[in-house]
Amino acid sequence: MAAAALPKVVAQFKKIAPLANRVLIKKADPITQTKGGIVLPDQTKTRIHRGTAIAVGPGGRNDNGQVIPMQVKPGDDVLLPDYGATKVELEKDEVYFIYRETEILATIPE
Structure with a gap:
């Protein structure tokens, strides 16, 4: 997903706010062609x-009721489990997925 398109998508989801340690994810499009051009x-x-x-x-929240800050931010590319x-x-x-932050395997640097 292009970074320029991200504000439009975020605007659509102003009514949906993930709770606690949840993350709303837009999965990448499936690969249909190799780098060499093979379909x-x-x-x-x-x-x-x-x-x-x-x-x-x-x-x-931890046992004391303190909020544990999220490590994933909007716009981060992430590696997901099956x-x-x-x-x-x-x-x-448009299909989106909600994951718990602890289920996300890694962030992918650009």
Whole structure:
């Protein structure tokens, strides 16, 4: 997802604010062609393990009730696990996922 398109997507989600340590993710588009130009058949496409954080919650709480700050910020590219997300469909062709911050495997530097 291009960084320039991020403000438009964030504007759509002003009514959706993840709670606690949840992160709203837009998964990357599947790879359909290799760098060399070979078109991949549908059978070789695997699960998408990469996405962009669209919105994040304020953070979880520890045993003393203090807020633990989030490490993931909106706009971060992240590495995702196979399972563990809640699917959210707000528009006809737009699908987003909500993960707990602790389920996100890593951030990907640009």
